[in-house]
């Protein structure tokens with residue numbers, strides 16, 4: 001059974017309404033856009049906790065059509081729908097990642113992991129594993145720094161994350177990101193993880 005969310009829809013809606021969205025870089029994250037340049041345009045892609053959906057909008061503009069943008073905050077969903085009037089209705093979804101069902105070739109990680117309470121990291125990893133096909137990949141960036149806040153974002157380090165991810169994933173890439181945006185340089189890991197065979 002799904003546990004209650006520690007930071008629920010009301011919490012995130014409040015952050016959007018109060019414009020406490022310091023995580024939002026205002027465009028698609030370069031490590032992610034670069035990764036997807038060589039990926040098959042038919043790939044099924046989930047972007048959980050997508051916020052303003054910059055990565056999804058970019059991929060849509062690059063010809064990807066099987067994208068699901070998912071966010072728990074109605075305000076984020078409305079913003080995306082407004083900005084992407086050409087996107088099919090099913091592409092932009094309001095919902096909880098932990099309740100989501102589907103089968104994906106890629107799950108994109110961009111400041112969603114850090115939005116969850118650290119006690120939910122294991123659940124995130126298990127859920128991502130469940131939603132991916134056997135050849136699927138969890139791809140994106142994780143903060144490699146501690147913020148010291150008692151609220152999201154929650155940071156961490158490679159040595160903290162690795163044992164958690166290794167339990168369910170083969171870590172194809174799990175290293176210092178070479179093309180982070182300026183303020184995040186030296187503070188992000190680029191990850192590409194493939195589900196381990198059961």
Ligand SMILES: C[S@@+](CC[C@H](N)C(=O)[O-])C[C@H]1O[C@@H](n2cnc3c(N)ncnc32)[C@H](O)[C@@H]1O
Pocket residue numbers: 005007012013023024025048049050051052053070071072073076095096097098110111112114115153
């Ligand atoms: C730190 S923001 C990141 C947004 C976006 N990825 C970005 O980088 O701009 C985290 C987002 O995750 C959403 N969120 C939090 N918990 C969620 C959940 N359980 N399922 C889906 N979305 C969630 C929040 O509403 C918020 O928009």
